[in-house]
Amino acid sequence: MVPELHIIGITGIGEVQEGADLGQLIVAAANRQGTPLQDGDVVVVTQKVVSKAEGRVISLQDVQPSPQAQELAERLGKDPRLVEVVLRESRRVVRAERGVLITETHHGFVCANAGVDASNVAGEGYVSLLPRDPDASAETIRRRLEELTGAQVAVIISDTFGRPWREGHTNVAVGVAGMSPFIDYVGQTDPYGYVLRVTTMAVADELAGAAELVMGKLSRVPASIVRGFQFQPGPGNASQLVRPAEKDLFR
């Protein structure tokens, strides 16, 4: 049998408003384009529409920067109001140099600007924040999809992160529901009898990246279906993807 995977972008979701029922929008759009959800699908949703539905969009005009934010903004050449928002979203500054502000968010994600982002948000001076609890957001969407379609699916909320050592960004999972974010090969034997000792694949991140290839950044495809991937169903979340600080060699 030929192992095969399909990634199907979901078009026609339209502009997502605060309070929107994302699960319903996804189901309706998938049905309209003739690709209804099926058991075993992984539905990848971009952070941006989840944040919009949850009202996690703010106007920088309403932000009063603290002295600390002003000082940091000056040093980095950034908007002090943006820096203020980033600091509020963060528990720790990891790097602040050469115009780059990398922080650890309250969720534990290490990323530029705590995931605060001005792209693909309506209105000048508006920025989107990461969902407060992206794993809970993913679980809410997953339940709604199941309720509406009866299909057992997993849900991943994706965002675009940079990384050390390598140029360019990739999409990773910031929220996961209905699957383990990993496939664990530790203790399994390869075809040559070698027992794998260290390989745990972060498949939720690979799924998020794979979906990005279909969604792109400019084409209003805020969700997609990955069909044919044998994930490990059951409880699982993106918090498991956060390496505990005490195990991390690079903080």
Place this chain on the structure above:
Amino acid sequence: MVPELHIIGITGIGEVQEGADLGQLIVAAANRQGTPLQDGDVVVVTQKVVSKAEGRVISLQDVQPSPQAQELAERLGKDPRLVEVVLRESRRVVRAERGVLITETHHGFVCANAGVDASNVAGEGYVSLLPRDPDASAETIRRRLEELTGAQVAVIISDTFGRPWREGHTNVAVGVAGMSPFIDYVGQTDPYGYVLRVTTMAVADELAGAAELVMGKLSRVPASIVRGFQFQPGPGNASQLVRPAEKDLFR
């Protein structure tokens, strides 16, 4: 139109021997399973079979560890012969603590054990090394695929790397030919008129990760076809993915 991507694993390539014509093996296997290569395909090949074809497999029995390797091995609880090989493959040690040896390879990749790996290699005590020049390896395969099929394809050589801050491994591109490893949105305008300032997507890494979802680690699927992705054709290589040390905040 529904944006869609297919990822097709190539089965039946069989055990790859030193000197093997990988391009020919891939074309034959893809044809046998009824999924011949097409214009615009991205062919992702795992590092392991490329290294085998190039004879980049060595027996640790033949390795004489230096005093430096012995000292480091003792400290990390590793095989001194493995550490010796890792040091030979590296231009710099990035971290050596808690049983983990992260180095910068001669290519500039920062990864555990310089990519030296005992899994999926025949023979006890044998390890595979990264190809000497994975971009050249990718280009050799790409030309051969074009020669045999007439199809204009891109080739990515993938390997499994860890990363800071996040648990689990993902596959990334260590060799690229026939495409840019990036899609660059800098200066483009989102649907709301916001000019994107920083987003360059490392699509070669996302493609490598996507292909891993089909190939897995234990099932002898050392190559796959990603079909339907609009890459930017032309020259491009994985060296472009290596962030120059002077631009890197984490070395």
